Structures are given as structure tokens and as C-alpha cells.
Amino acid sequence: MDDSKNSQVGDLLHRLTPPIEALANLSWLINHESEHVDKVRFYAELAEQQINELRTIMLAATDPKA
Incomplete structure (x- = not known):
């Protein structure tokens, strides 16, 4: 795993x-x-908001176009 992925x-x-x-x-x-x-x-509400933000970040990080 490269440094970018580790980060x-x-x-x-x-x-x-x-x-x-x-x-x-x-x-x-x-x-x-x-x-x-x-x-x-x-x-x-806080947990729901933060989990939704994480979901968005994780989807963006695994997007093959990124």
C-alpha cells in the first residue's frame, strides 16, 4: 500500500x-x-451526520475515477 493510501x-x-x-x-x-x-x-443526529460524511468520503476514496 502506498503512502497516499496509508494516509x-x-x-x-x-x-x-x-x-x-x-x-x-x-x-x-x-x-x-x-x-x-x-x-x-x-x-x-450527530452520529447520523458523521456517518453520512464518512460514507461520502469512503465512496470518493474508492471511486476508480479518482
């Missing part, structure tokens, strides 16, 4: 951290603090 993989792994943390927070809130609906909604 892309490292960047994608780095970008996975926030949505994983958001999902972990969401899971914890659902299990322990279900009365905090606004927090649950915030973390769900």
Missing part, C-alpha cells in the same frame, strides 16, 4: 472516532438516562 486509511480511521463515540454516548443514554430526550436526539 487515506489513517484519515478514515481517525474520522471514525467521533461517530463511534457518539453512538457509545447514545447507547449509554438510552440505557441509563432515557429521560434526557434532547441529549439522545442530539447524539443520534
